Amino acid sequence: IGNEWPGEPSSSYWRKQLDIAEDEIRQREFESARARVSRPELAGSLRARYLVALALDEEAEYRRNNDLLSRAIHAYMQLFKSSTQLSDNLLTQLATKTLSRIQFRGTYLSAEPVYRILIKRFPNEVSYRNNLTVTFLMANKPDLAAEVLKDTLKMWPDDRVALAHYGFVLKTHYKELEESVTMFRKALENDTGPACEPRFYYHLGDALLLLGRFAEADEVHRRGAAHGHFLSPAQRSLYNVDRLKSRPWWQVEETPYIKLANALERSWKEILKEGEAARALYEKEREGLKEKGEWSQLDLFVRGQEIPGRCKRAPVTCSIVRTEPAAANCRRGQIKFSLMAPGTHVRPHVGPTNCRLRMHLGLSNIKNTYIRVDRETRQWHLGKVLLFDDSFEHEVWHNGTGARLVLIVDVWHPDLTALERRQLPPI
Numbered sequence: 001i002g003n004e005w006p007g008e009p010s011s012s013y014w015r016k017q018l019d020i021a022e023d024e025i026r027q028r029e030f031e032s033a034r035a036r037v038s039r040p041e042l043a044g045s046l047r048a049r050y051l052v053a054l055a056l057d058e059e060a061e062y063r064r065n066n067d068l069l070s071r072a073i074h075a076y077m078q079l080f081k082s083s084t085q086l087s088d089n090l091l092t093q094l095a096t097k098t099l100s101r102i103q104f105r106g107t108y109l110s111a112e113p114v115y116r117i118l119i120k121r122f123p124n125e126v127s128y129r130n131n132l133t134v135t136f137l138m139a140n141k142p143d144l145a146a147e148v149l150k151d152t153l154k155m156w157p158d159d160r161v162a163l164a165h166y167g168f169v170l171k172t173h174y175k176e177l178e179e180s181v182t183m184f185r186k187a188l189e190n191d192t193g194p195a196c197e198p199r200f201y202y203h204l205g206d207a208l209l210l211l212g213r214f215a216e217a218d219e220v221h222r223r224g225a226a227h228g229h230f231l232s233p234a235q236r237s238l239y240n241v242d243r244l245k246s247r248p249w250w251q252v253e254e255t256p257y258i259k260l261a262n263a264l265e266r267s268w269k270e271i272l273k274e275g276e277a278a279r280a281l282y283e284k285e286r287e288g289l290k291e292k293g294e295w296s297q298l299d300l301f302v303r304g305q306e307i308p309g310r311c312k313r314a315p316v317t318c319s320i321v322r323t324e325p326a327a328a329n330c331r332r333g334q335i336k337f338s339l340m341a342p343g344t345h346v347r348p349h350v351g352p353t354n355c356r357l358r359m360h361l362g363l364s365n366i367k368n369t370y371i372r373v374d375r376e377t378r379q380w381h382l383g384k385v386l387l388f389d390d391s392f393e394h395e396v397w398h399n400g401t402g403a404r405l406v407l408i409v410d411v412w413h414p415d416l417t418a419l420e421r422r423q424l425p426p427i
């Protein structure tokens with residue numbers, strides 16, 4: 001980049017050396033290029049230091065080597081120490097290159113100083129601030145993101161990208177639901193602008209559900225669906241394959257999973273025993289889905305992989321689910337026991353993807369327990385399976401006595417091709 005480097009060496013010999021090094025990088029003679037520009041006579045040349053970084057960068061790409069890439073990023077970063085000497089144009093080009101390498105390497109936080117310099121140089125450019133916000137969120141630093149956001153919104157109170165991200169931080173990290181709704185509403189006003197993305201409609205609707213403002217939630221879900229952010233107002237998963245048949249409740253008979261369901265039903269008593277014997281291993285549900293009560297789960301398979309050693313605890317259950325690859329290999333689902341204490345209410349929510357169907361095998365204490373999927377509420381029966389699509393809004397009540405146990409088996413949506421089952425990224 002750039003032929004406007006400040007502090008070019010005055011002697012034409014050394015300037016020529018820099019040109020040769022640049023050629024060498026093009027010819028993949030990286031070592032030689034680096035040696036050439038590392039001569040003490042070139043110590044003051046920014047272009048020489050840039051070529052060191054570039055040589056490392058190109059070699060990293062050529063050899064697909066992450067250590068070289070880290071060294072390249074480090075070398076680029078050194079150049080920012082002299083950022084005041086760089087023109088606007090050169091600074092932006094250098095920053096773009098550096099940021100793309102940082103993103104590729106996945107070391108998000110190292111982007112911070114670059115963004116800080118860009119924000120200082122271009123104080124009227126809101127996008128650098130918003131990118132810094134996103135960087136902090138990716139690096140799981142919500143407090144730092146919030147600081148940038150507050151600052152940004154002081155200067156740009158109507159910036160929709162900042163408003164939406166602030167709404168997100170307020171909801172998910174600070175649980176300030178009212179405030180987050182206000183932010184989201186402004187960000188998504190008239191359903192136009194750069195913040196009109198599925199995830200922000202999702203979080204606005206979810207915040208309203210959490211607040212018990214159901215009519216408003218419904219209106220947001222309708223709007224979201226009308227603008228194509230959701231499959232429908234009730235089916236609000238964000239990781240979807242579009243053409244799959246959509247319906248809340250399924251009959252096992254209309255799927256290829258009848259054998260699996262029959263086998264589970266035939267062995268339900270042994271499955272119940274296995275689920276009960278492993279009580280000590282259950283873990284509390286942590287997604288904040290319950291409005292009240294106690295709910296814990298024991299994972300057997302997650303994302304199509306057995307939790308190491310788990311099947312020793314539940315050999316019958318595992319041997320059955322292993323007969324159906326669409327269950328045991330379902331990388332967008334889980335197989336788990338789900339134990340719910342009496343008095344529990346799981347608030348309305350949706351699963352992340354429409355690529356799975358969820359089978360439930362009723363095992364114990366199912367009296368006075370209910371599950372609503374979309375508009376239809378059903379009950380479990382001992383030793384019988386239910387099948388539903390958990391990308392639709394669903395809700396669970398345990399109004400009975402004793403801990404309710406069910407086995408949950410996710411299976412690939414029957415409409416997915418073999419290729420999709422192999423290639424869809426796991427969830």
Ligand code: LMR
Binds near residue numbers: 340371390394396
């Ligand atoms: C859910 O999948 O959200 C619930 O149906 C789980 C359960 O244990 O009922």
Ligand code: MN
Binds near residue numbers: 349350351390394
């Ligand atoms: Mn659920």
